[in-house]
Amino acid sequence: MEYQPKGVVGVIAPWNFPINLAFDPAIGAFGAGNRVIIKFSEFCPETGELVKKLVAEYFAPEEMTVITGGPETGKAFSEIPWDHLIFTGGGGIAKHVMAAAAQNLTPVTLELGGKSPTIIGPDADIQKSTQRIAMGKMMNAGQICLAPDYLLVPQDKEDAVVEGIASNVAEQYPTLIANDDYTSVINGRHKERLQGLIDDALEKGAKQTIVNPGDEDFSNTNSNKMPLTVLQNVNDDMRVMQEEIFGPVLPVKTYRNLDEVIDYVNDHDRPLGLYYFGETESDKRKVLDRTISGGVTVNDVIFHIAQHDLPFGGVGPSGMGAYTGPDGFKEFSHAKAVYRQPKINIAKIAGFLPPYGAGTEKTMKQQMKL
CATH class of the missing domain: 3.40.605.10 (Aldehyde Dehydrogenase; Chain A, domain 1)
Structure with missing residues (x-):
């Protein structure tokens, strides 16, 4: 070749x-x-x-x-x-x-892109996980094809995860509007789309937590910056769970066991990225073996794209x-396949050269045994 x-x-x-x-x-x-x-x-x-x-x-x-x-x-x-x-x-x-x-x-x-799920495993370190998720979600204001799109968290850890996201965003971005570390949504049309996702979710029963560490007034600025909005009580009837978000909105779904998580991921389009936080090797292996995604980062988000010896692509x-x-x-x-034939007459030896006879029958019998 x-x-x-x-x-x-x-x-x-x-x-x-x-x-x-x-x-x-x-x-x-x-x-x-x-x-x-x-x-x-x-x-x-x-x-x-x-x-x-x-x-x-x-x-x-x-x-x-x-x-x-x-x-x-x-x-x-x-x-x-x-x-x-x-x-x-x-x-x-x-x-x-x-x-x-x-x-x-x-x-x-x-x-x-698509909706890259981020799974908080049963034994995940909440502080470490939420710090890394906050960094990945707020980077470029969530406008990354590999951004964590939604969280899947154990029922008994939901509040701790939401609090962890909020506190880590506050630590990384004490203010937002005049902070050069935090970027804007690309334009007004995309900002309206994102607000539409939030409004639709709230109308259908979601609960929102607006992460605004500096208690700034976003309505009084001509900027397209948006604070992070965490949405709980989400379901698949909401547009925010149907469309790729591509912005600072983070839905949170709860689960009872990892089998439920895997079924949920597999019932939806195969994502570009999948993220799992946890330490138990059998749990990691279960998620890796039973889901299909473009790529995976374990105990962080997005970073598999930075490994240039790994392929980057979707499915x-x-x-x-x-x-x-x-x-x-x-x-x-x-x-390009290139085959160089040796000097001996392979076709004649193998019985492929007419007239067909005993050599052909011998080759066919050998092939049928394989």
């Missing part, structure tokens, strides 16, 4: 981590010997224009090119007959990208294909 470059790889990068999610796949494509064209999101125009300028300065256009533009540009980009196309973003847009690529039979890698509705490290090289390469 010989690995060959596929040719030209198109990269459609999202707005939430525009540098990382443009250049991580580009590195894999370059490592496999390809050329790359990157389409930046219209939601990060200044970053896109800066990278476009720098790439033109340091790369020949036939090596790497960056383009910018809105939805029409993105549509036209996905319709190009690439040798490989990688899209990172939401599942709704991914369906259009995949449909466009199908017209040219373009192979695609889809890095999507089913959370994506297809994987990259980073050796898997990125393989994803963007064509594995």
Whole structure:
């Protein structure tokens, strides 16, 4: 087998981590010997224009090119007959990208998202777990495809977990509005969507805890920053348990035993990430063996994406294909089978060369015994 470059790889990068999610796949494509064209999101125009300028300065256009533009540009980009196309973003847009690529039979890698469950095991250290969950959920204001989407916690530890999340957020972010450590929701439309998820849950019986450590007035600011809202008493009739959240809203569901947790996870779309907190090896093994997800971090969240010797990718509705490290090289390469026939006449010896006779019968009998 010989690995060959596929040719030209198109990269459609999202707005939430525009540098990382443009250049991580580009590195894999370059490592496999390809050329790359990157389409930046219209939601990060200044970053896109800066990278476009720098790439033109340091790369020949036939090596790497960056383009910018809105939805029409993105549509036209996905319709190009690439040798490989990688899209990172939401599942709704991914369906259009995949449909466009199908017209040219373009192979695609889809890095999507979904509802990544975070399981607090029966013997989890609550302080350690909630500190790490708070960090992961508040990072980029929850606008991460791998952000903890909802918590599954033992019934008798629900209050302790909610209190732990609140106290750890307060420690990490004593204030929010003027705090440069905490970012905004991308725009007003997404802020309204998130508030809509909260309102829908409250109307259907959820209980909210707004984590606002500095007791700040968010209604009196033109910022798109939002405090973390923890929702309890949630159920699957609520939109917050149906849609990927992608923001500072954290639903909490309770459970009685791990079998119930596993059944719940398996009854829903396969997630991009799954997180388990706990120390008992048999419990960890049960969750790993009986659930399917793109990747797993044990006793933390998100960090499996930072291990570049591990593949990063989704499964089913959370994506297809994987990259980073050796898997990125393989994803963007064509594995060409090469067989060199020895000088002896294998076909004649094996009875494959007509006229068929005793040699053929001998080979068939041997094959039927296998």
